[in-house]
Amino acid sequence: MDWGLILSNLVHDTIVFSTALIFASLGGLYSERSGVVNIALEGMMIIGAFTGAVMTYAFQDSLGSLAPWVGFIAAGIGGAIFALPHAVASVSFKADQTVSGVALNFLAAGLSVYLTKIIFNGAGQTTTLSQVFSKWSIPGLHDIPYLGHAIFEAYPTSYIAFILVFLTWFLVFKTPFGLRLRAVGEHPRAADTVGINVKKMRYTAVMISGALAALGGATISLTTTSNFSHNTVSGQGFIAIAALIFGKWHPAGAMGAALFFGVAQAIKSLVQIFGLTQYVPTEFIFMLPYVLTILVMAGFVGRSSAPAALGKPYDTGSR
Amino acid sequence: MNPVKNVVEMRGITKRFPGIIANDNITLSVKHGEIHALLGENGAGKSTLMNVLFGLYQPEEGEILINEKSVKITSPNVANELGIGMVHQHFMLVETFTVTENIVLGNEPKNGLQIDIRHAEKEVEKLSDRYGLKVDPRAKIQDISVGMQQRVEILKTLYRGADILIFDEPTAVLTPQEIHELIEIMHNLVKEGKTIILITHKLKEIMAVCDAVTIIRRGRVIDSVLIKDTNPDDLAAKMVGREVNFRVDKIEASPKQTILAVENVTAMGNRGVNALNNLSLEVRAGEILGIAGVDGNGQSELIEVLTGLRKATSGRVLLNGKEITNQPPRNISESGLSHIPEDRHKRGLILDFTMSENMVLETYFHPTFNKNGFLDYGAIDKHAAKLIEEFDVRTPSIYTPARALSGGNQQKAIIAREVDNNPDILIAAQPTRGLDVGAIEFIHRRLIEQRDNGKAVLLLSLELDEVINVSDRIAVIYEGQIVGIVDAKSTTEQELGLMMSGGKGLDGGEKR
Numbered sequence: 151m152d153w154g155l156i157l158s159n160l161v162h163d164t165i166v167f168s169t170a171l172i173f174a175s176l177g178g179l180y181s182e183r184s185g186v187v188n189i190a191l192e193g194m195m196i197i198g199a200f201t202g203a204v205m206t207y208a209f210q211d212s213l214g215s216l217a218p219w220v221g222f223i224a225a226g227i228g229g230a231i232f233a234l235p236h237a238v239a240s241v242s243f244k245a246d247q248t249v250s251g252v253a254l255n256f257l258a259a260g261l262s263v264y265l266t267k268i269i270f271n272g273a274g275q276t277t278t279l280s281q282v283f284s285k286w287s288i289p290g291l292h293d294i295p296y297l298g299h300a301i302f303e304a305y306p307t308s309y310i311a312f313i314l315v316f317l318t319w320f321l322v323f324k325t326p327f328g329l330r331l332r333a334v335g336e337h338p339r340a341a342d343t344v345g346i347n348v349k350k351m352r353y354t355a356v357m358i359s360g361a362l363a364a365l366g367g368a369t370i371s372l373t374t375t376s377n378f379s380h381n382t383v384s385g386q387g388f389i390a391i392a393a394l395i396f397g398k399w400h401p402a403g404a405m406g407a408a409l410f411f412g413v414a415q416a417i418k419s420l421v422q423i424f425g426l427t428q429y430v431p432t433e434f435i436f437m438l439p440y441v442l443t444i445l446v447m448a449g450f451v452g453r454s455s456a457p458a459a460l461g462k463p464y465d466t467g468s469r
Numbered sequence: 470m471n472p473v474k475n476v477v478e479m480r481g482i483t484k485r486f487p488g489i490i491a492n493d494n495i496t497l498s499v500k501h502g503e504i505h506a507l508l509g510e511n512g513a514g515k516s517t518l519m520n521v522l523f524g525l526y527q528p529e530e531g532e533i534l535i536n537e538k539s540v541k542i543t544s545p546n547v548a549n550e551l552g553i554g555m556v557h558q559h560f561m562l563v564e565t566f567t568v569t570e571n572i573v574l575g576n577e578p579k580n581g582l583q584i585d586i587r588h589a590e591k592e593v594e595k596l597s598d599r600y601g602l603k604v605d606p607r608a609k610i611q612d613i614s615v616g617m618q619q620r621v622e623i624l625k626t627l628y629r630g631a632d633i634l635i636f637d638e639p640t641a642v643l644t645p646q647e648i649h650e651l652i653e654i655m656h657n658l659v660k661e662g663k664t665i666i667l668i669t670h671k672l673k674e675i676m677a678v679c680d681a682v683t684i685i686r687r688g689r690v691i692d693s694v695l696i697k698d699t700n701p702d703d704l705a706a707k708m709v710g711r712e713v714n715f716r717v718d719k720i721e722a723s724p725k726q727t728i729l730a731v732e733n734v735t736a737m738g739n740r741g742v743n744a745l746n747n748l749s750l751e752v753r754a755g756e757i758l759g760i761a762g763v764d765g766n767g768q769s770e771l772i773e774v775l776t777g778l779r780k781a782t783s784g785r786v787l788l789n790g791k792e793i794t795n796q797p798p799r800n801i802s803e804s805g806l807s808h809i810p811e812d813r814h815k816r817g818l819i820l821d822f823t824m825s826e827n828m829v830l831e832t833y834f835h836p837t838f839n840k841n842g843f844l845d846y847g848a849i850d851k852h853a854a855k856l857i858e859e860f861d862v863r864t865p866s867i868y869t870p871a872r873a874l875s876g877g878n879q880q881k882a883i884i885a886r887e888v889d890n891n892p893d894i895l896i897a898a899q900p901t902r903g904l905d906v907g908a909i910e911f912i913h914r915r916l917i918e919q920r921d922n923g924k925a926v927l928l929l930s931l932e933l934d935e936v937i938n939v940s941d942r943i944a945v946i947y948e949g950q951i952v953g954i955v956d957a958k959s960t961t962e963q964e965l966g967l968m969m970s971g972g973k974g975l976d977g978g979e980k981r
Contacts, residue, residue, distance in 0.1 A: 326577040326584055333563050333574050340561035343525070344575035344625070345546035458564065 154296045160416055161300035165308050166374060168405075168412030170195065172311040173366030174390030175397065175404040176318050177229075177359040183322060183399060184355035185335035185459040189251035190236050191363045192387025193258030194229050198364025199371040200262035201228035203276045203378035204269060210281040217281045218372045222307070222365065229364020230357040232258070237356035241349055244463035255387075263380050275379030282376050283307060283369075307369040314362070318401040331355060335457035338464040348464050363387065385440065392443045398455040407446075414439040474537060476501045476633055476664050477522065477553075482531035484517055488865030491517040492528065493688040499633075499681075504655060504665040506675045506696075508708055509685035510905045512863060512875030515668045516558070518685070519635050522666075523555045524548040535633075551633075554626025558637040558668075560618050561625075564611040568604055568621050569593050572628050596627050600657050616647035623654065634658065637668045641903055652678050670708070670905035672701040684708055709907035719917045722941040724753040728894045728925035729775070729806075734784030734794075736774050744770035746949040747784070752894060757916060757926040759940025759957065761933060761965050767949035768929050769811060772898050775927075776808045777801045789893060802831050807892035809883055811899050811929075813876070817883040820872040824864050825853035827871050828886050860885035861911070877908035884915055894925040901935060913939050933962055947971050 174191050181188035188194075206221030213220060232254070239250040263274065270276055283305045292302040322328035333341040334351045342348050370386070371378045389411050396410070397403025418435045421427060427435070477499040484492040491514045499505040509515045520526045522533065524542040533540055535551045542548050548555075562571050569590045578585045578592070593606040602620045610618060619639060626634055636655075640648045655665055655678055667679060675682055676696065683693040684707045691707045706712050729752040738744030744767045752758045762768055773779035775786060777798035786794045793801050802808070810816035818827050829838050829849050838849050853867040862881045864874055871879060880900065887895060897916060901909040916939060919926050930936050936943055940957045945968040953968050 320582075324583045326579065329566075329570060329574060329577060329584060333566070336563045336565060337561065340563055340571075341574065343523075343545045343555070343557070343561045344629075345544065345549060346575050 156420065158296040158300040160413070160420055162303065163416035164409060164412040165301070165304050166412075167415040168408045169305065169308045169311045169373070170366040170369045170386055171390050171393055171408035171411055172315060172405050173307075173369060174363040174387055175393040175408050176311075176314055176401060177362030177364075177366065178391055178394040179318065179322070179359075179399060179401060179404055180331070180355045180362070181359035182394065182460055183335045183457055184331050184352045185338060185457055185462065185464070186237070186240050186352055186356050186359075187247040187251065187461045188236070188356070188359050188363075189248055189391060190233070190254035190258075190387075191359075191390050192383060192385065193251075193255035194233060194360045194363035195367030195370075195383045195387045195390070196255075196258040196262050197232045197360075198225040198229045198367030199382045200266065200367075200378050201225040201364065202368030203279060203371040204265075206279050206281060206372060207276060210279060213281075215281055215284075218279075218283045221372055222283075222368050225364045225368035226361040229360040229362070229367070231360070232364070233356050233360020236360070237353045240463065241352045241356070244465065247461055247463075259380065262378070266378065276371075276377045279372070279376050282372050305369070305373045307365075307373060311369075312405070315401045315405045322401065332457070334464075335459055338459050338462075342464070352464075363390070366390065389439060389443050392447055395456075396446050399457065410446075411439050411442065414442050473500045473502070475499065475534070476536055477666070478534040478537075479518070479522065480532045480534070482518060482521055482528045482533070484514075484521055484526055484528045486517075486865075488869070490688050492521065495531070495685065495688070495690050497683050497690070497693070499664060499666055501664055502659055502662065503680040504659060504667060504678050506679040506682040507666060507668045507685060508670065508672075508675060508682050508704060510670060510708060510875075510907050511877035513685045513708075514688040515685055516637055519555065519637060519666065519668055522548070523553060523635060549629050549631070552631050553633045553635065554629060554631025555635040556619065556622040556626060556637065556639060558639075558641065560622055562610045562618055562621060564609075566610060567606070568608050568610065568613070568624075569606040571610060571621055572606075572625050576629060592628070593624060596624055600627065600654060600661065602654065614647075616643055616650065619643070619647075619651070620654070623658075632662070633664045633666070635666045635668070638670075639667070640669070640671060640674055648674070672704050672906070675704065676701060686710055705906050708905070709910075717913050717917070717938040719939075720921070722756045722920060724756040724941070725923065726754055727751050728754050728789060729927065730785075730787040731771075731775070732785045732787070734771075734774055734781045734786060736770055736779055736781045738767070738770055743782075744949050745774065745781075748946075748950055749784075750944050750951050750954075752925040752927050754893070754925050755920055755923050756941045757920050757928055757939055759936035759943045760927070760929045760946055761936045761943050761969055762931075762946035763969050764931050766946050766969075768898075768946060770949070771946070772808070772811065772896060772929060775801075775896060776806065799831075802890070805893035807887040807890045807895050809880075809887050809895070809897040809900050811902075813879055813883055818871040818879055821870055823868045823870055824857065824862070824874070824882060825850050825867040827882065828853040828856055830886070831890065856885040856889055857882070860888075860915075877904045880904060880908065881911065884912060888915060888919065892924065894927060895919050896927045896929070898929045899931060900928070901930070901932070909935075933965060937962070937965070945969055 174195055178188050178191050202221040202225035205224040206217045209217040209220045236250050236254055239245040240247040266276060285303050286306050288302040292298040322331060330346050330351055334348050338348045367383055371382055375382050393407035393411055394404050396407035421435050475498045479495060479497040482492050482495045495518055507515045521528045524544045524547050533542060540551060569586060572593050573589045578588050590606040597604045602624060604617060604620050604624060639651060643651060658665060669675060679696050681695050684691040686708060731748060731750045733747045733749055734745055735743055735747055736745040760768060770779055774781045777796055780795050785792055788804050788806055793804055814820060832838060833844060838845050850867055857864060857867060860881050862885060863878050900912050916926050928940055937957055942954055943957050943960060944951045944954045945965060947969060
């Protein structure tokens, strides 16, 4: 048995599965760093997966291999728009952010399947897309034994995800926008007294959040599944929230946590190679990411590093 | 034109909140280069007025002139542009940010896309040196002292080019040493051409630093005078609306039987070492026993043991001869012990409950308020209305959340509730912390009234003046032990100070 190859495959698959989680948890990071709880990541991912698939379907005959890019960008825009009600409810109307998020999750699940049925003549899922993203091999580097396959043969969306981690870090920790974003999430009144528009910051953050989460959703339908159905996202938005918290609201931390949960998903192919499935039902293997999420949340993370004003609506005139 | 012009003029400012007029036709003029005090009791409307000036609140009526030009201050941004800066009572600082990040927030110097943090740190250092503030620009807010945090607030306003600085109760959170330094800083600021408005209810400070004072009571301006034309008694009377007695008048105590006996109690502190070491004391009916000591010598732990909030590892506590050691708090309170807690926000009130609900926190299960497992809100509200009237708690209504009340009124409400339980012993921990003279006088009177009604009172305070003036006997606590008990009438601050720092009393204290 070639252990190098097995490891190489594991890393390769981990990156595939982590990509969506990285997008979504970065999305969550913007919202939560601004003080708005975003449990609607799941719904935003669903909308992204749906929009990405439908728009790619619409353009795949005319644009060919460009169609997934159109779908991908459309997903981001759709996600930002879909996030707007969450911002309106939790920032302007000071509603409970968890309730608002849960409502969006239900809305996304219902709306996407309903629209799918209308567009695809009553079918519960889109037809399989003829054009999706294909993996890019980085010239030169992908020839490196083992390492090349592991890291340098990946979907373009994976590369974008890793670049976004860096960009987010830069934006959040190095620029005035980031300083203000974090100030609004830690102590909105302090931000207000130095002239920062708390509402505007939070609206912006929630919409960025929707866009990124939707991009994450689109990476699933435009790479691994090649279609959209009701279970395309299947809880990955919640895992992304867990990754965000596990990563202590830091882009690199969230990426690390997303990779960790990615391993849990990738490992099921390993299990099949070893023939373990004859001893352990596959259902248990598929449960792994979710079980790990619970264990991680229960065991390793305190609330100490959460933004101080997370979940608290900001009331300007309160005495 | 006058050589000294008015930099701030507020004319006929009226600001209403639901159920309350916080500012009623207020007029205020502040001259360039002066330190102008805004004096008033808690809840008189000082902070509201300043929030109007700073653009956080919009007044319903009135006009504001800055440098003799009429302006509309619609947001803190506008205030900043007009050169108005505010040092808030509750600091507007992000705990996880550095000093520099907090100062530049909203006005960040840039280098390309990035914040030019190096440049910002240098700027902060320069400003800090110029005004003698000694602030480390790279330190995180959560790691620096409260006094230092306040200087960061001052730097924030200076960095924005403020010429008019509003200080909102700046000394409430400071140690005496820090207050001294702050006064120096304020003098430096005025020397550099700034104008200062100081919100306070502390007469001592006003007399020490201010040039002029405007007195506000219940949302109205009572008077505006120069410091050289006034004195503390006059100011206190104007602030409270009647003569204030700084001395505590009381008749001779006539102690009777022992109500509370603490026998050799030992208890662990939060750091895992003994905070109380074999501590013993007695409080008798008809007397006030004061406990003097430097903060952190076991005072808080003693109160927690007495009220059932902390376990004693050995020893006994007897109330009316009945053992209450390590009983649940409810049993202890039902046995006749009431408690005015040190931290009124944490242990005294549930801030988001209404005043009405807060008044029955310890008694809601009594048949009076509880019919077959349902709360009788009719009875609860009537009870609250009675107490609020009797103890002069100023609240818009009994349905107002406790959070919305001023500190003094919150404390009055707690005292109303505790005294109404008709306890055999009342434990008052720092009952006047952060309150103004009117409220302090009120609370002292209530404690003495308890005593005169033949009840026992245990008073714990970090203010030596208070312990000496209110108590009949004073027990000094040091490292978890009572190191001496003295008669309040014959002792001196020097004697107590010596015992508090671990030296024995002059003649070993008068052991009783």
